[in-house]
Amino acid sequence: xxxxxxxxxxxxxxxxxxxxxxxxxxxxxxxxxxxxxxxxxxxxxxxxxxxxxxxxxxxxxxxxxxxxxxxxxxxxxxxxxxxxxxxxxxxxxxxxxxxxxxxxxxxxxxxxxxxxxxxxxxxxxxxxxxxxxxxxxxxxxxxxxxxxxxxxxxxxxxxxxxxxxxxxxxxxxxxxxxxxxxxxxxxxxxxxxxxxxxxxxxxxxxxxxxxxxxxxxxx
Amino acid sequence: xxxxxxxxxxxxxxxxxxxxxxxxxxxxxxxxxxxxxxxxxxxxxxxxxxxxxxxxxxxxxxxxxxxxxxxxxxxxxxxxxxxxxxxxxxxxxxxxxxxxxxxxxxxxxxxxxxxxxxxxxxxxxxxxxxxxxxxxxxxxxxxxxxxxxxxxxxxxxxxxxxxxxxxxxxxxxxxxxxxxxxxxxxxxxxxxxxxxxxxxxxxxxxxxxxxxxxxxxxx
Numbered sequence: 001x002x003x004x005x006x007x008x009x010x011x012x013x014x015x016x017x018x019x020x021x022x023x024x025x026x027x028x029x030x031x032x033x034x035x036x037x038x039x040x041x042x043x044x045x046x047x048x049x050x051x052x053x054x055x056x057x058x059x060x061x062x063x064x065x066x067x068x069x070x071x072x073x074x075x076x077x078x079x080x081x082x083x084x085x086x087x088x089x090x091x092x093x094x095x096x097x098x099x100x101x102x103x104x105x106x107x108x109x110x111x112x113x114x115x116x117x118x119x120x121x122x123x124x125x126x127x128x129x130x131x132x133x134x135x136x137x138x139x140x141x142x143x144x145x146x147x148x149x150x151x152x153x154x155x156x157x158x159x160x161x162x163x164x165x166x167x168x169x170x171x172x173x174x175x176x177x178x179x180x181x182x183x184x185x186x187x188x189x190x191x192x193x194x195x196x197x198x199x200x201x202x203x204x205x206x207x208x209x210x211x212x213x214x215x216x217x218x219x
Numbered sequence: 220x221x222x223x224x225x226x227x228x229x230x231x232x233x234x235x236x237x238x239x240x241x242x243x244x245x246x247x248x249x250x251x252x253x254x255x256x257x258x259x260x261x262x263x264x265x266x267x268x269x270x271x272x273x274x275x276x277x278x279x280x281x282x283x284x285x286x287x288x289x290x291x292x293x294x295x296x297x298x299x300x301x302x303x304x305x306x307x308x309x310x311x312x313x314x315x316x317x318x319x320x321x322x323x324x325x326x327x328x329x330x331x332x333x334x335x336x337x338x339x340x341x342x343x344x345x346x347x348x349x350x351x352x353x354x355x356x357x358x359x360x361x362x363x364x365x366x367x368x369x370x371x372x373x374x375x376x377x378x379x380x381x382x383x384x385x386x387x388x389x390x391x392x393x394x395x396x397x398x399x400x401x402x403x404x405x406x407x408x409x410x411x412x413x414x415x416x417x418x419x420x421x422x423x424x425x426x427x428x429x430x431x432x433x434x435x436x437x438x
Contacts, residue, residue: 058355060363087348090355114344121340125333128347129306135354136277136287136309142361143398144279179362 003027003103006048006074012119020113021105029101036080036102039091043083043107049075052100053161056080056092057176066179068092069134070161078127080104084111142179150178151188152213155198155205165207222246222322225267225293231338239332240324248320255299255321258310262302262326268294271319272380275299275311276395285398287311288353289380297346299323303330361398369397370407371432374417374424384426 003025004010010018027050030036036054037044047054054071056079071077082088084107113120141150154177158167171189175182189205192198197213199206207213222244223229229237246269249255255273256263266273273290275298290296301307303326332339360369373396377386390408394401408424411417416432418425426432 058359060359062363064363066358066362085348087345087352089352115341116337118335118337118340121337121344122334125340125344125347126306128344128351129304132347132351132354133306133308135351135358139285139354139358139361140277140279142358143285144281144283 002050003048006050006076006103007105008076009119009123013113013117017113017117020109024106024109026104026106027101028104030096030099032096032098032100034100035093035095036100037092037094039083039093044080044094044104045107046105046110047071047077047080047094048103048105049073049077050101050103052102053097054094054100054102055097055177056094058091059093064179065093065176067177068138069131070097072161076127078124079131081107081110084108085114147180147184148188148191149217151185151192152197152216154178155207156210156213156217159207159210165210167205167207168203169205170203221269222267225269225295225322226324227295228338228342232332232336236332236336239328243325243328245323245325246320247323249315249318251315251317251319253319254312254314255319256311256313258302258312263299263313263323264326265324265329266290266296266299266313267322267324268292268296269320269322271321272316273313273319273321274316274396275313277310278312283398284312284395286396287357288350289316291380295346297343298350300326300329303327304333366399366403367407367410368436370404370411371416371435373397374426375429375432375436378426378429384429386424386426387422388424389422 001022013021028036036047049071051073054077056068056071056077057065058068059065068079077094079092080094082090082092114124115121151174154174155167158169159165171185172182175185178185189198189200193200195212197207197209199208220241232240247255268290270292273296275287275290275296276284277287278284287298296313298311299313301309301311333343370393373393374386377388378384390404391401394404397404408417408419411432412419414431416426416428418427
């Protein structure tokens with residue numbers, strides 16, 4: 001039961017609860033680009049990431065996006081179970097940003113555990129508080145941080161995630177992450193290029209002066 | 220113990236827990252404009268509103284604000300206890316928008332109850348999920364809704380809260396609520412006036428055509 005290692009509260013559950021989970025936990029392996037959770041589909045449940053990278057985002061009626069959070073190995077997502085949580089009145093989408101392996105605990109079972117177990121309720125509390133903190137941070141960024149700083153931040157984060165200064169990401173994709181238009185991203189990237197901070201080639205952004213980007217973010 | 224009526228989980232607590240709360244619960248009556256919670260001060264704890272109106276907001280380093288939520292009679296605020304919740308990594312301010320009476324349960328006691336009682340943990344979960352939903356909604360508004368629609372929404376909400384179409388609120392104050400600059404608010408209000416939707420006089424905004432504002436919001 002390898003998944004047990006990916007569920008932080010596992011060792012604090014009763015044997016009966018562990019058995020309930022073990023009977024229904026599902027393992028899936030998906031390709032980069034797969035949408036694994038969609039507000040309009042069935043509720044996925046609690047997701048535990050074994051490998052790869054997932055992105056949680058909200059989607060406007062006319063197809064605009066903004067990234068809410070990203071999940072890596074050992075991360076757990078409760079937003080994919082929001083449909084069974086009565087006070088979570090929102091819809092999110094989750095897609096694989098890389099080939100990804102994950103387990104899911106069905107939403108209804110997870111909801112029962114939250115309702116009956118203080119340990120699981122506390123765990124859920126901690127996850128939801130974490131989302132709230134991320135969202136407060138994101139709101140502050142969007143409201144009060146100029147776009148050049150946000151974009152510099154994003155490029156540095158991508159560089160850290162990819163472990164490479166050569167980023168294979170389209171301007172369109174960056175715009176979706178940041179909730180803005182492609183033209184806005186392209187214009188700012190060209191400005192960064194003119195300042196010698198990046199080099200743009202087809203499909204690739206080469207970060208040539210990470211120090212300058214950091215200075216721009218005030219780091 | 221009138222406050223018991225204002226704490227939704229009261230009847231589900233043990234007698235010992237009820238006594239613990241009754242011993243330390245504080246009642247306060249504050250004037251309009253009082254800041255009752257400040258991230259840099261001591262942690263206020265769980266707030267239960269008896270009468271009046273409170274506003275929870277975040278504040279940027281250079282003094283800009285945006286309203287996160289508003290509390291009315293019988294509302295409970297957990298954000299004022301965020302300082303003891305380890306996964307709540309953010310600061311909020313709370314101020315009285317009207318003369319307000321409220322009780323507070325000290326943060327540390329509340330934290331102990333959340334940690335030891337499934338009932339209180341579930342209650343906290345529900346509150347935090349509610350904030351998350353509000354913040355998701357607010358984020359969508361800010362990202363994807365044009366400012367004229369947001370402002371029309373705000374004026375209609377104020378009209379409902381005040382029970383009057385004559386709003387005594389400054390453009391400055393509206394700007395703080397909405398996280399924008401005063402000039403932006405003034406410009407849009409003048410446009411609304413030119414369209415016959417509002418009438419502006421010193422210190423007052425008279426809503427003359429609520430139907431037109433509703434139509435603007437798409438209601």
